[in-house]
Amino acid sequence: MSSLANGTDDIILSAKALTKRFAGFIAVNGVDLNVRRGSIHALIGPNGAGKTTCFNLLTKFLQPTSGAIRFNGRDITALAPAAITRLGIVRSFQISAVFPRLTVLENVRIALQRRRGDSFDFWRPQRVLSAYDEEALSRIEEVGLTPFANAAAGELPYGRKRALEIATTLALEPEMLLLDEPMAGMAQEDVARVSALIRRISANRTILMVEHNLSVVADLSDRITVLARGEVLAEGSYGEVSKDQRVVEAYIGAGHE
Numbered sequence: 001m002s003s004l005a006n007g008t009d010d011i012i013l014s015a016k017a018l019t020k021r022f023a024g025f026i027a028v029n030g031v032d033l034n035v036r037r038g039s040i041h042a043l044i045g046p047n048g049a050g051k052t053t054c055f056n057l058l059t060k061f062l063q064p065t066s067g068a069i070r071f072n073g074r075d076i077t078a079l080a081p082a083a084i085t086r087l088g089i090v091r092s093f094q095i096s097a098v099f100p101r102l103t104v105l106e107n108v109r110i111a112l113q114r115r116r117g118d119s120f121d122f123w124r125p126q127r128v129l130s131a132y133d134e135e136a137l138s139r140i141e142e143v144g145l146t147p148f149a150n151a152a153a154g155e156l157p158y159g160r161k162r163a164l165e166i167a168t169t170l171a172l173e174p175e176m177l178l179l180d181e182p183m184a185g186m187a188q189e190d191v192a193r194v195s196a197l198i199r200r201i202s203a204n205r206t207i208l209m210v211e212h213n214l215s216v217v218a219d220l221s222d223r224i225t226v227l228a229r230g231e232v233l234a235e236g237s238y239g240e241v242s243k244d245q246r247v248v249e250a251y252i253g254a255g256h257e
């Protein structure tokens with residue numbers, strides 16, 4: 001984690017009094033959130049706590065009823081998802097498109113072309129497409145998929161597909177990555193691999209993730225915000241929030257173990 005020389009925290013993404021009301025129901029209620037540059041920050045909480053709604057507000061898939069969101073000091077509250085992607089906030093597993101019949105290499109190459117604003121032109125001369133290969137291969141290596149570079153994406157095991165999705169996301173050169181339940185539906189051995197991958201790609205990026213798997217959260221997160229009933233219940237390291245009686249009660253009350 002980095003701090004500015006004057007000792008204040010270097011906040012990349014912040015939300016102030018973020019609120020979302022659905023037809024009279026308040027799903028997110030006055031949430032303040034500060035994500036430090038270079039950190040892995042997790043948003044957790046029992047079912048129905050407002051995590052997904054909060055995530056959708058931060059990625060601009062939903063417009064807040066009130067409150068403000070700032071990224072790198074700039075007010076992004078009124079921006080559209082595509083605009084914040086251009087600013088460097090990329091939501092993984094949503095905007096990344098994996099084409100099952102294409103190879104891993106072709107998928108990453110297309111993501112690179114997309115970033116550069118080139119069209120999805122499969123008829124371009126091979127020479128032009130090959131120009132992307134070096135960078136594509138380095139993204140593929142970054143996510144540990146080098147042995148699978150020429151395999152069809154659709155034939156990859158589930159955890160490797162996730163890794164490919166992350167590679168296509170990294171091709172957009174995000175300064176900040178938002179991961180929506182990256183471990184959802186994953187087998188144990190894949191969880192370990194994707195955890196290690198998230199740690200690796202966090203090296204020079206900021207990550208905010210919503211994740212239900214608390215051992216992954218404990219393992220990866222520098223800081224955790226716990227939501228319950230649409231509000232921030234607690235914030236701190238895993239050691240701190242897991243000992244917080246209100247957090248324990250919120251999970252028990254919601255039927256979690």
Ligand SMILES: Nc1ncnc2c1ncn2[C@@H]1O[C@H](COP(=O)(O)OP(=O)(O)OP(=O)(O)O)[C@@H](O)[C@H]1O
Pocket residue numbers: 022025026027045046047048049050051052053054
């Ligand atoms: N479009 C909507 N219209 C009405 N209510 C909604 C809508 N989206 C979410 N809600 C309600 O807002 C509350 C918070 O939902 P949200 O999905 O954000 O919680 P969550 O913490 O992500 O839960 P889970 O862990 O179960 O995914 C829930 O009570 C949900 O029913």
